[in-house]
Amino acid sequence: MSILDKIYKWLDDRFKLRDLLPPIVKHPAPEYAVTNPLYCLGGIAFLCFLILVGTGIFLAMYYKPTPLEAYKSVENIMTAVPMGSLVRSIHHWAANTMIAAVMLHMMRIYFMGAYKKPRELNWVVGVTLLLITTTFGFSGYLLPWDQLSFWATKIGTGIAGSLPIIGQYISLLLMGGSDIGNETMTRFFAIHVLILPATIAILLGLHFAMIRIQGISGRL
């Protein structure tokens, strides 16, 4: 028994430290979930999300969501703001990693058959989370207002707009007009920093609560 264990035991004998720990800490995790690295993918996606929130708040303090100012403010972040270039690059890489991790996480769930009864609803929430994550990426792509942003958004809104029946409404709702401009930029900004974060926070809460209640699905 190491010295740390002895100190812990001495304190635990007197203060019942174990009872103070929140229940999640005492909750056992199946051995395969601890040893198999494939079970990390969801956690990696969540870590990326937390990093994105942090770096995103930083970026929002310097970013100006209008077509006239956006490009200059991003240029300012990249060249003048202390650590700005690093923070924006981490935001960029965390976003791509998060999407990849969510997709790989979904593949693990599929091939292990972990979406089956009683976890059907958690799978549905998970697919919604994938949709939200890619929409995050899509809306964030426009914000620097450079050539890549503009034309990639042109393709994206074009594809969404050619869906039958609802396409034209989605396109109008996203762009706020017939072309990408002022309205599009403020809409994408609002979607990216207000609507999607609120939605994803609620759905992540549901996703984790359901795992907590139902446990991690069985072995391979």
Add this chain to the structure above:
Amino acid sequence: MSLIEIEKHEVEEEHHEQVRVRGLPFFPHFLLREIVVMCFVAGSLILLASLYPAGLQTPADPFTTPEPIFPEWYFLYVYGFLKFWTWNLGPIEAKIIGVTLPMVVWYGLLFLLPFIDRNPSSDIRKRKVAVALGVIALLGILYFTYFGIVHH
């Protein structure tokens, strides 16, 4: 190491009695693994961000189309499929199929998956059809992503 036994309440078709699996306490075993992975991922992100900073091209110009233009990599398969599908099906235009199939139909199938796949087994050997379909879907997405890159 403190090993504890936990009960697995999943009811499977062959054995209805509870299966016992070895469990490790969330703290510190599970948490320690998570922290190690988190450090590794955070470090990798900082390394990637330092070596390959996020780019910034010239300001947006609605009157000059740059060449080539690509959508984000995770939408490339939609773009690739749209380029791939050039056949009208009766009154339905090729373009409508090209966007509906990889977006509406594909996501619809994903959402409904647990209600379509009624096979209760999670044993990979008893799910040959599901695994085969999954591999086909995966190869399809990779192929259309490739198609989208080549035929921009």
